[in-house]
Amino acid sequence: xxxxxxxxxxxxxxxxxxxxxxxxxxxxxxxxxxxxxxxxxxxxxxxxxxxxxxxxxxxxxxxxxxxxxxxxxxxxxxxxxxxxxxxxxxxxxxxxxxxxxxxxxxxxxxxxxxxxxxxxxxxxxxxxxxxxxxxxxxxxxxxxxxxxxxxxxxxxxxxxxxxxxxxxxxxxxxxxxxxxxxxxxxxxxxxxxxxxxxxxxxxxxxxxxxxxxxxxxxxxxxxxxxxxxxxxxxxxxxxxxxxxxxxxxxxxxxxxxxxxxxxxxxxxxxxxxxxxxxxxxxxxxxxxxxxxxxxxxxxxxxxxxxxxxxxxxxxxxxxxxxxxxxxxxxxxxxxxxxxxxxxxxxxxxxxxxxxxxxxxxxxxxxxxxxxxxxxxxxxxxxxxxxxxxxxxxxxxxxxxxx
Numbered sequence: 001x002x003x004x005x006x007x008x009x010x011x012x013x014x015x016x017x018x019x020x021x022x023x024x025x026x027x028x029x030x031x032x033x034x035x036x037x038x039x040x041x042x043x044x045x046x047x048x049x050x051x052x053x054x055x056x057x058x059x060x061x062x063x064x065x066x067x068x069x070x071x072x073x074x075x076x077x078x079x080x081x082x083x084x085x086x087x088x089x090x091x092x093x094x095x096x097x098x099x100x101x102x103x104x105x106x107x108x109x110x111x112x113x114x115x116x117x118x119x120x121x122x123x124x125x126x127x128x129x130x131x132x133x134x135x136x137x138x139x140x141x142x143x144x145x146x147x148x149x150x151x152x153x154x155x156x157x158x159x160x161x162x163x164x165x166x167x168x169x170x171x172x173x174x175x176x177x178x179x180x181x182x183x184x185x186x187x188x189x190x191x192x193x194x195x196x197x198x199x200x201x202x203x204x205x206x207x208x209x210x211x212x213x214x215x216x217x218x219x220x221x222x223x224x225x226x227x228x229x230x231x232x233x234x235x236x237x238x239x240x241x242x243x244x245x246x247x248x249x250x251x252x253x254x255x256x257x258x259x260x261x262x263x264x265x266x267x268x269x270x271x272x273x274x275x276x277x278x279x280x281x282x283x284x285x286x287x288x289x290x291x292x293x294x295x296x297x298x299x300x301x302x303x304x305x306x307x308x309x310x311x312x313x314x315x316x317x318x319x320x321x322x323x324x325x326x327x328x329x330x331x332x333x334x335x336x337x338x339x340x341x342x343x344x345x346x347x348x349x350x351x352x353x354x355x356x357x358x359x360x361x362x363x364x365x366x367x368x369x370x371x372x373x374x375x376x377x378x379x380x381x382x383x384x385x386x387x388x389x390x391x392x393x394x395x396x397x398x399x400x401x402x
Contacts, residue, residue, distance in 0.1 A: 050084035055164035185246035220245030261296035268298035
C-alpha cells in the first residue's frame, strides 16, 4: 500500500475518531466545570446549623461548620454560616438558606428536600430538591473521604477529649478540635496551651454554638461588645472567637501584672477577671489596699468580707461562682497535663476524677469531669451536665460581665 493511500485512509477514518475521543472528555469537563461554577450563582453558600446534638455525639456543630468552609472552598465560593432560628425549613424552601445541617433524627418527611449524610457521623446536609447540587456535594464528599485530611478532621472532632463520649478509642494527644488554634494563641500571651484549653473547655465544652442568656457566644463565650473592641465580626467562627479571647486575656494580664505577687497569682487574677469582669476584681484589689490587706495574692482578695448596710451579715466581695471558676479551670489544666487536680476539696457541683493510663501508650488519658454548669444554650446539654453533678440544683453559670 502506497504512502498516499495510507495518508488518505488516515484522514478519512482515523483522524475523525481521534478527534471525537479527544473532544468528548473536554466537553464533559467543561460541562462539569460549568455545573459547579453556577450551582450557587451568588458565589456565596448560606449554611444554617440546627443540630440536635448531645455531648456524647462529639462536636457535630463545629464539624459541620468546618465542612461548610471546605465545601465552599472546593467550589471557590464563600461560606456564610449561622445558627438556624425560627422556621428554618421555610427558609430552605424559599432559598434564603442553601444548606441546612441537621441530625438524622430531625429529617423532615417531605419530598421537597434531599438529605445527604455528612461522612460517617450523625450529621446530615439538607437541601431543596436539586440533582445538580446533590451530585456536586456527593462528588466533593467522595473526593474528600479516604484522604489524610479527612481522617484528621474526624479524629479532632470525634476521637479527642470528651468525657461524655463512651465506647470509642480516643487519641490522648488530642484535647480539642481546635488544638492548633489554641496553641498558636496561647503562645501569643505566654501561656501553656493546655491552660488556655482548660479555660476554653470551662467556657463552652469546645462547642462553637454555646450561648448564654446574657448574649455571650462561642468557644470563649465572648460578649458582642468585647468582640467589637477587637474588631471580631463572627463569634461563631472558632478562629475569630479564640483570637478575641486571647486578646482579652492579654489585656487582663497587663492590667493585673503589677498587682499579682508572681506568675501563678497573675493567672488566678486573670481567670477571675475573665469570669467576673475586670472591674469587679479591681474593686477587690483596691479594697484590700485601702484596708491594709495583702492585695498581691488571689486568696487574700477573695477572702475579704464586707458588712452589709441593712443587716449584720458579712458578704464576700468576690462571689463564690468566681472562686469556684478559678479552681475548676486550674483543676482542668492539671488533668490536661496528666496530673491529679490540685484542689482536694471540690465544691459539690464540680466532679473531677483522677486520670487513668491507656493500655498502649505511656501518655495519660484525659479523665471525665464536670465543671459547674455553663449554660451551653440547649436543654440536652444542661441535662447531661446535671447527670455528672452531685447536686444538680446547685448552678454555676459563669456568665461574663465585660
